[in-house]
Amino acid sequence: MKLNIPNTLSLIRILLIPLFLWKFLSADTQLDYTFSAxxxxxxxxxxxxxxxxxxxxxxxxxxxxxxxPLADKLTLASVITALWIKRPYLWWLCALLILKELLMLVGGLRLHTRKVTIEGSKWFGKLATVMFYIIMIVIVAVPVLEDHTIAGLLLFLLMFMLFAFLQYALLFRRLLTNMHHNE
Incomplete structure (x- = not known):
């Protein structure tokens, strides 16, 4: 199968994950954190x-x-897990973020097995992804952030991600309902 430019970029994103994990988890200087960010x-x-x-x-x-979407899920789970490793007290926030992604994956697989497709990502999913990157880049780049500041940033991110999750859940439900009515 030939890779086009968008698929190559997605593959690069997947290949960046181990590099990020290695650099971030072994970081001990500001330069290391900046490079990770x-x-x-x-x-x-x-x-x-x-x-x-x-x-x-x-x-x-x-x-x-x-x-x-595989690159998205793997990146999010990897970055959140790395943050969890660096700051174990954030386990509950990290677990919620990963649980949301797992539920999205299950919902997507359920739609896929029923031959229901969503044409592209929606604005609310894109917004949550942009917020994920902005907030995580800040947290990774600034290792001296106070614990309560990091927790606040993650709670803020969680609000965006839960909003996107609820919007997708409503969309999934509507698609499945429409499918049942068309059978």
């Missing part, structure tokens, strides 16, 4: 660009429909 920024940039290129140049593929 830069890796995350590149990941966020490729996430934005791959979808835009795919839509603009009609490069949407079945592989891309799998690679892009």
């Amino acid at each position: 830069a890796i995350l920024a590149v990941s966020g940039f490729t996430d934005t660009v791959d979808g835009a290129i795919a839509r603009k140049f009609n490069m949407i593929t079945q592989l891309g429909k799998i690679l892009d």
Whole structure:
């Protein structure tokens, strides 16, 4: 299967994960944290660009429909887990963020098994992703942030992610209901 530009960018995002984890989890200088944040920024940039290129140049593929969300989920889970390792007291916030992603994955798989598709990501999902990258880049780049500041930033992120989750849950429900009415 030939990789086009958007799929290559999604693959690069997946390949950036181990580099980020290695650099962030072994970081002990400000330069290490800045480099870790830069890796995350590149990941966020490729996430934005791959979808835009795919839509603009009609490069949407079945592989891309799998690679892009896979890269999103793996990146989010990896970054959140790394933060959890660095700051174990945040376990409950990290667990909630990962649980939300797992529930989204289950919902998406349920739709997929019933041959129901969502055409592209929605604005609320994109907003949550942008907020994820902004907040995580700040947390990663500034290791001297106070614990309560980090917890506040993660709670703020959780609000965006829960909003997106609820919007997708309503959309999934509507799609499944429509499918049942059409049978």
